[in-house]
Amino acid sequence: MYPAPFDYYAPSELKEALELLSKYSEEAKVLAGGQSLIIAMKLRIVSPKYIIDVNNIPNLSYINESDGYLKIGALTRYSDLEFSDLIKSKYPLLHEAVKHIADPIVRNWGTVGGNVCYNHPGNNLPAVMLAYNAEFVATSLSGNRVIKAKDFFLGPFQTALRPDEILTEVRIPIPQPRNGGHYIKLERRVGDFAIVSTAVNLSLDYDGTVKEAGIAIGGAANNPVKVTKAEELLKGNKINDSLIKDVGKVVTEEITPVEEPFGPPGEYKKAMAGVLTVRAIKYSLRRALGGA
Numbered sequence: 001m002y003p004a005p006f007d008y009y010a011p012s013e014l015k016e017a018l019e020l021l022s023k024y025s026e027e028a029k030v031l032a033g034g035q036s037l038i039i040a041m042k043l044r045i046v047s048p049k050y051i052i053d054v055n056n057i058p059n060l061s062y063i064n065e066s067d068g069y070l071k072i073g074a075l076t077r078y079s080d081l082e083f084s085d086l087i088k089s090k091y092p093l094l095h096e097a098v099k100h101i102a103d104p105i106v107r108n109w110g111t112v113g114g115n116v117c118y119n120h121p122g123n124n125l126p127a128v129m130l131a132y133n134a135e136f137v138a139t140s141l142s143g144n145r146v147i148k149a150k151d152f153f154l155g156p157f158q159t160a161l162r163p164d165e166i167l168t169e170v171r172i173p174i175p176q177p178r179n180g181g182h183y184i185k186l187e188r189r190v191g192d193f194a195i196v197s198t199a200v201n202l203s204l205d206y207d208g209t210v211k212e213a214g215i216a217i218g219g220a221a222n223n224p225v226k227v228t229k230a231e232e233l234l235k236g237n238k239i240n241d242s243l244i245k246d247v248g249k250v251v252t253e254e255i256t257p258v259e260e261p262f263g264p265p266g267e268y269k270k271a272m273a274g275v276l277t278v279r280a281i282k283y284s285l286r287r288a289l290g291g292a
């Protein structure tokens, strides 16, 4: 199918894009990598009257560490993260998650901002951002506001962004020493959307006690789930097999799975969320203790 007719704008300044968004509001859509939006338009799932292509706007694509955060411009492509030495060495959870998105073509086009703004239940990055306790910078004509990841994902294909806002930056707190993370995605075939995914991020104290724990599940439910009960169970404790098993059980209990036609049963997704989290905690622990 062809998309419904629309007017196309490709502003070269952020201010111009924000003025257009402010004017057209819910009738407009931002175009980033186009890897979800164009498909949705061709299927006429969405039919925006105005497309605001942000690809010509400078300074929306970068990766750097400053002020205690890893800062990623919203227009940064997955492949930029995949091939970044900084991300590979210091942010293994994010690195593994982008490496497991679709195929190289999608990774060359798709953007970090687009992934979290679309909030498809099977997307890789929403769960990762919840596990990292990331923050999102939303920019409008009135300035910037910072939204915490836990408040950003409102439901399938819904976020806390207002129609006049563009996501401009994603911020991940720089990990403390003795940090480790791991991402696991259960998929039918390589490159598919997640049936279930788990994102774990741990920081240990010098005596091995868990100082910070971030655990989130993607794919299984309608919205990525930050499993705070499981995080609390780990925090302040030393990890052992019995504790990891308890955390896996809590994760299973906390998931309200969504059943899709021809998809696996909800009970399977619940069980797998627990199993994958147990594995991801073991990997994360090994990394936090200095292993690969």
Ligand SMILES: Cc1cc2nc3c(=O)[nH]c(=O)nc-3n(C[C@H](O)[C@H](O)[C@H](O)COP(=O)(O)OP(=O)(O)OC[C@H]3O[C@@H](n4cnc5c(N)ncnc54)[C@H](O)[C@@H]3O)c2cc1C
Residues within 6 Å of the ligand: 029, 030, 031, 032, 033, 034, 035, 036, 037, 038, 039, 074, 075, 100, 101, 102, 103, 106, 109, 110, 111, 112, 113, 114, 115, 117, 118, 120, 122, 123, 124, 125, 161, 165, 166, 167, 168, 191, 192, 193, 194
């Ligand atoms: C074959 C295929 C397989 C895929 N497999 C996976 C997978 O395994 N895992 C996965 O995570 N993803 C997967 N995807 C989805 C892909 O990651 C998309 O790229 C992503 O969902 C959207 O990013 P985008 O930059 O392409 O955004 P677009 O498609 O351009 O936009 C998506 C939505 O976000 C909004 N938006 C984009 N950027 C901004 C911004 N800066 N501010 C405000 N709103 C914005 C748009 O208006 C639109 O509503 C797959 C896609 C394809 C085509």
